[in-house]
Amino acid sequence: MSWSKRISPSVNAIAPSGIRRFFDIAAEMEDVISLGVGEPDFITPWHIRESCVYGLEQGYTAYTANRGLLELREEIVRLLLRDHQVSYDPKKEVLITVGVSEALDLALRTVVSPGDEVLIPEPCYVSYKACVTLAGGNPIGVPTSIENEFRITVEDLEKHLTPKTKVLLIGYPNNPTGAVMTKEGLLEIAKFAEAHDLIVISDEIYSNLVYGDAVHTCFSALPNMQDRTILLNGFSKSYAMTGWRIGYALANPEFISAMTKIHQYTMLCAPITAQIAAVEALRHGESNMKKMVAEYDRRRHLILDGMRNMGLECFEPKGAFYIFPCIKNTGLSSEEFAEQLLRSERVALVPGNAFGESGEGFVRCSYATSVSKISEALNRIENFVKKHIR
Numbered sequence: 384m385s386w387s388k389r390i391s392p393s394v395n396a397i398a399p400s401g402i403r404r405f406f407d408i409a410a411e412m413e414d415v416i417s418l419g420v421g422e423p424d425f426i427t428p429w430h431i432r433e434s435c436v437y438g439l440e441q442g443y444t445a446y447t448a449n450r451g452l453l454e455l456r457e458e459i460v461r462l463l464l465r466d467h468q469v470s471y472d473p474k475k476e477v478l479i480t481v482g483v484s485e486a487l488d489l490a491l492r493t494v495v496s497p498g499d500e501v502l503i504p505e506p507c508y509v510s511y512k513a514c515v516t517l518a519g520g521n522p523i524g525v526p527t528s529i530e531n532e533f534r535i536t537v538e539d540l541e542k543h544l545t546p547k548t549k550v551l552l553i554g555y556p557n558n559p560t561g562a563v564m565t566k567e568g569l570l571e572i573a574k575f576a577e578a579h580d581l582i583v584i585s586d587e588i589y590s591n592l593v594y595g596d597a598v599h600t601c602f603s604a605l606p607n608m609q610d611r612t613i614l615l616n617g618f619s620k621s622y623a624m625t626g627w628r629i630g631y632a633l634a635n636p637e638f639i640s641a642m643t644k645i646h647q648y649t650m651l652c653a654p655i656t657a658q659i660a661a662v663e664a665l666r667h668g669e670s671n672m673k674k675m676v677a678e679y680d681r682r683r684h685l686i687l688d689g690m691r692n693m694g695l696e697c698f699e700p701k702g703a704f705y706i707f708p709c710i711k712n713t714g715l716s717s718e719e720f721a722e723q724l725l726r727s728e729r730v731a732l733v734p735g736n737a738f739g740e741s742g743e744g745f746v747r748c749s750y751a752t753s754v755s756k757i758s759e760a761l762n763r764i765e766n767f768v769k770k771h772i773r
């Protein structure tokens with residue numbers, strides 16, 4: 384008997400990850416340089432790890448409140464007020480989650496009813512569409528383009544608006560493009576959300592990773608947006624804490640109560656060890672975080688110059704740790720480029736179509752790896768590109 388027919392339709396409806404296949408090929412090979420993974424190459428700073436060790440020594444091994452440690456919620460709220468002048472109640476408007484991943488899933492399951500449409504600027508993080516589908520909604524990709532530096536505009540969104548549109552899901556700084564929205568651009572999006580009474584889920588996990596003259600604008604700090612926004616953030620990228628699995632959501636008390644209702648039955652709470660470490664990250668982690676950001680910025684310049692010098696069109700990413708060069712002048716599709724590069728030059732990157740159709744013709748490279756590896760990867764990519772460029 385085949386069990387696959389008994390798997391629920393919503394799970395069957397999810398497309399397999401376009402990234403996995405390349406990791407599987409790379410795993411069989413030797414001497415591969417990976418620009419594929421979206422994960423800091425730094426170890427979590429010692430003072431953060433030490434706070435966790437100390438917590439364990441003190442016997443902090445139990446569940447916390449469903450919403451998370453109050454002192455962590457207070458630290459999150461304090462920093463948002465300091466950095467973005469937006470004020471939340473730590474007791475009613477914050478939920479600590481198992482990474483932004485859980486917060487995203489909870490937010491969507493809380494506000495999406497069957498058949499609701501969720502607008503998602505594309506190219507987008509691979510989990511967005513899958514989580515919308517699992518929540519019973521329809522993900523509607525809204526293409527952005529290199530001409531517009533992959534920023535979303537109201538004109539783009541209007542083309543995809545229908546009476547079923549209920550939610551706008553945005554993620555800036557963006558994975559995979561590195562795009563950062565300007566405040567003016569987001570103000571237009573905010574007016575659009577208000578005019579059409581949309582709930583906005585804003586994934587700001589890369590908020591601390593912005594470079595040059597770019598500034599991160601917190602969506603819920605925009606006029607009239609706090610009440611209709613579910614703001615998501617976490618520790619994975621800013622503090623090199625991917626394996627700790629810790630993030631959070633901020634929203635109006637009704638949304639947070641509803642999300643907590645799901646969370647209390649599915650997770651109970653985020654791990655106490657990670658919550659203790661997160662308090663330390665927010666209290667004393669800023670200077671280490673800034674050092675990591677400065678190092679990403681150095682690598683960003685190196686990889687941007689390298690890509691452009693070998694003849695690939697490349698928009699300057701202003702945030703996150705990804706670069707999204709256009710490979711159309713090689714005559715190869717994104718998947719052909721990624722697979723042939725991997726097999727012939729042993730460099731792993733991700734084909735742009737893994738992030739939606741509008742990613743076709745591009746590849747995503749992560750520069751969360753050492754300068755020496757980036758330099759060697761650039762040499763290898765150039766070897767490959769030279770043979771194909773037209």
Ligand code: PLP
Nearest residue numbers: 421482483484508558617619630
């Ligand atoms: N959101 C975006 C845009 C991401 O790129 C990632 C991870 O790559 C996540 C969310 C998941 O983050 P977390 O580790 O906090 O679950």
